[in-house]
Amino acid sequence: MTESDTEVKAVTEKKTKERQFKGLSLTERKQQRREKLIEAGIEAYGTHGFFSVTVKDICNEAKLTERYFYESFKKSENLFQTIFLQLIDQLQQNVMQAIMQASADPKKMIEAGLNALLTTLKNNPRMARIIYVDAMLVQELHNQATIHETMSRFDRMIQAFVMLMMPHINRSESEISFVSTGLNGYVTQIAIRWVMSGFKQSKEEVLSSCSIVFLALLESFSENSSAAKM
Template identity: 75%
Template structure:
């Protein structure tokens, strides 16, 4: 039996070509490796909220977080390089929830500007009082971390409320004869005012009533509306 030269150069056909297998992640207790890693990360975040929110960022160690989460330290470093990274993750998550809560409060009272202001402020301060951990992390520890470490992410994130207030003013009074830059400065001032009241309220243990706090903030917002309304007609 003889072979031709081409017999040694046979190209694989569809039936002979190697089949590339899809590698599946090993399952453990019905969860893949990536799912288990995410579950551990979620536990660390929950543990961080509890520990930082009750004791303060500067009093909590990585070991404390792991004890709270019931995980070893190697799992902490699987998700985070250092405690500041976990704190930043928690801060961003909580500030997003707070912003959504405020926006929902504002929109529920639309389109009447005064009711929108009242509803938005009440939503903000109600969330802080209902979960003091969130209040401490956002309005106490985050401020300290930013001040001590010049944390750009925290500073930029808090600026979201500046832009939210600015958007509210421009929405309510689109024909106001003021420059966008001036309205931006006013929004920053209003945000700073609300932030300082929130800090004082949180650090004071929420001794003043929710109604008093909302009223104190509302006064400044309403004064702004009255001043701007002299030159622009409010909707509704």
């Protein structure tokens, strides 16, 4: 038997030894427990709020012992951060997908993107609470610049959106970047108010409120571009 054959045999034997419970290896079982904790965290944090939930609450929800919690996370804040980033990815993907599937009409793109954002939040109130209420209050997310980086991601998404709507816009990149930050802040504050009210206002009313600034920007930039060509 060659050295290579010996190594392959050793790896195979190791994997075989790992598969001891329901056909899953130790690594796979650990990942499964981690996913259960994340699901439990979304349920608990999204229902009761981060500051009302303990590690024990999470473990009870996941039907795991606290030993398994600390196998994957050092503390509650680490689990919350993991959940926050996962939900942000989901929200951003929903918005971008809606925009890309919309017609080339800028107004339709604006409506599609904002509608996807608001629909996702209303259909997932736990997600909405975690992103737009608790995340703003968890100091560790600010200390680690998680909130800042997340806002910057949405700034860049909006900037790309503006460029997609108006590829020939006669504005500097830095100006568009500042405008995108402003648009992000505007929508974020409306979303926070809507979520904290328990979605009291209709989605249509909130959508209209969010769209106003985007449409005004579109009109303003279009007029300036037309004037520049004259």
